[in-house]
Amino acid sequence: MIEISRKVEQLAPSGIRAFFDLVLGMKDVISLGVGEPDFVTPWHIREKAIFSLEQGYTSYTSNKGMPELRRQIAAFLKTRYGMNYDFDEEILITVGVSEGLDLAMRAILNPGDKVLVPEPVYVSYRPVVELAGGTAVILKTGIENGFKLTPRQIDKACRQAGQGVKALMINYPCNPTGASYTSAELQRIARVAKKNKLFIISDEIYDELTYDFDHVPLASLKGMKDSVLYFNGFSKAYAMTGFRIGWVCGPAKVVAAMTKIHQYTILCAPITGQLAAQEALKSGFKSVQEMKSEYKRRRNYIVRALNEIGLECHMPQGAFYVFPSIKSTGEKSMAFAQNLLKKKKVALVPGVAFGPSCEGYVRISYASAYDSLKEAVSRIDGYLREK
Numbered sequence: 001m002i003e004i005s006r007k008v009e010q011l012a013p014s015g016i017r018a019f020f021d022l023v024l025g026m027k028d029v030i031s032l033g034v035g036e037p038d039f040v041t042p043w044h045i046r047e048k049a050i051f052s053l054e055q056g057y058t059s060y061t062s063n064k065g066m067p068e069l070r071r072q073i074a075a076f077l078k079t080r081y082g083m084n085y086d087f088d089e090e091i092l093i094t095v096g097v098s099e100g101l102d103l104a105m106r107a108i109l110n111p112g113d114k115v116l117v118p119e120p121v122y123v124s125y126r127p128v129v130e131l132a133g134g135t136a137v138i139l140k141t142g143i144e145n146g147f148k149l150t151p152r153q154i155d156k157a158c159r160q161a162g163q164g165v166k167a168l169m170i171n172y173p174c175n176p177t178g179a180s181y182t183s184a185e186l187q188r189i190a191r192v193a194k195k196n197k198l199f200i201i202s203d204e205i206y207d208e209l210t211y212d213f214d215h216v217p218l219a220s221l222k223g224m225k226d227s228v229l230y231f232n233g234f235s236k237a238y239a240m241t242g243f244r245i246g247w248v249c250g251p252a253k254v255v256a257a258m259t260k261i262h263q264y265t266i267l268c269a270p271i272t273g274q275l276a277a278q279e280a281l282k283s284g285f286k287s288v289q290e291m292k293s294e295y296k297r298r299r300n301y302i303v304r305a306l307n308e309i310g311l312e313c314h315m316p317q318g319a320f321y322v323f324p325s326i327k328s329t330g331e332k333s334m335a336f337a338q339n340l341l342k343k344k345k346v347a348l349v350p351g352v353a354f355g356p357s358c359e360g361y362v363r364i365s366y367a368s369a370y371d372s373l374k375e376a377v378s379r380i381d382g383y384l385r386e387k
C-alpha cells in the first residue's frame with residue numbers, strides 16, 4: 001500500500017468533523033455546531049445564479065476571477081472602508097477564504113518560517129501553516145482579555161521565538177469566540193507588528209457581523225496596506241457558503257505569487273458563484289443588514305440565557321458564536337459535548353477542537369432559529385440540573 005506523506009499523516013483531523021460524525025444518524029438533534037448561516041442565500045442572488053446557467057455561463061473564467069467582480073470588490077472596499085486596491089494586480093478571487101489562507105501560506109513561507117497563530121482560532125489556521133512547511137507559534141488568548149491578542153503578547157512572542165517569525169494570523173470577529181477589535185486596539189497591534197516586521201494575514205470574513213462598534217480592516221489603517229493580506233468572502237455575510245467565493249487583497253507581489261499557485265491547483269473559482277457574488281454586491285446589502293439584526297437579537301438572548309442557567313458566557317462582539325465556560329460542571333469539554341448529545345440531543349462543539357488551551361469551553365453557534373435556541377437552552381438547563 002502507498003505510504004502517505006509524513007506531513008499529512010501527522011495532521012490531526014478537524015475536531016469539529018470528528019465530533020459531528022457522532023451527530024450523523026441521530027434523530028431530533030438540535031445542532032448548534034455548524035459554522036454556517038441558517039438562512040438560505042437571498043432569492044435574488046440564487047435567481048441570478050440559476051439564470052446564468054440558463055444563459056449558458058458554464059465556462060472557466062480568468063484565473064484571477066472575473067474582472068467585473070474584481071472591479072466591483074475594489075469599488076465596494078473603497079466606499080465601505082476607504083481602501084484602495086487595484087482590481088487587476090491586488091485582488092484575487094478564491095474558492096472561499098479557505099483556499100486563500102492556504103495560498104497565502106504557500107506563497108510566503110519557506111521551511112521553518114514561524115507564524116504567530118492565536119488560540120482559540122478557526123480550525124484550519126495551524127494546518128495551513130504546517131502544510132506549507134511553516135511552524136505555528138501559538139499565542140493563547142483567554143477570557144481575561146476578552147479572548148483578544150495583546151500587543152505585549154505579540155511583542156514577547158517575537159522576542160522569544162527569535163529569528164524567522166514572518167507573519168501573524170488574526171481573525172476578527174473571531175471564530176469561535178466572537179471577539180473583535182476596536183480601531184484603537186488594532187492601531188496598537190499594527191504598531192507592534194510593524195516594529196517586529198510581521199506580515200499580517202487578516203481574516204475578516206465576519207466583518208459585516210460586528211454588533212457593537214464599526215468594523216475596521218487592519219489594512220485600512222494608515223501605513224498598513226503593504227503589510228497586510230486582507231481576506232473576505234461571501235459565505236457568512238450573504239449566506240453563500242455553498243457558492244465557495246472568497247477574495248484576498250494585498251501587495252501585488254504577494255497576490256501574484258498566490259495567483260501562480262491558484263492557477264495550477266484550482267484554475268479559477270466557479271463561474272456560477274462569481275456571477276452570484278456580483279449580484280450580491282450589486283443589491284445584497286439590505287439582506288445582510290436584515291440577517292445581522294436577527295443574529296444580534298439571538299446573541300443577546302443566548303448570552304443572557306446561558307448566564308442565567310449557570311454557564312458563564314461573555315458577550316461576543318461579532319460573528320455568530322458564543323464561547324461559554326463549562327468549568328462549573330467539572331466535565332471536560334469533549335465529555336460535556338458527548339453527554340449532552342446523548343442525553344439531551346443538543347450538539348455543540350467542544351472547546352478542545354480549537355486547541356488544547358480551550359479546554360473548559362464549548363462553542364455554540366447561534367446561526368440557528370430563535371425557537372431552536374430557546375429549546376436548546378432549556379435542554380442544556382435540564383442536563384445541568386440532572387447532574
Ligand SMILES: Cc1ncc(COP(=O)(O)O)c(C=O)c1O
Nearest residue numbers: 035096097098122175233235246
Ligand atoms: C474564521 C473563518 N475563516 C474562514 C472560513 C472559511 O470560509 P469560506 O467559506 O470562505 O472558505 C471560516 C468558516 O467557517 C471561518 O470561520
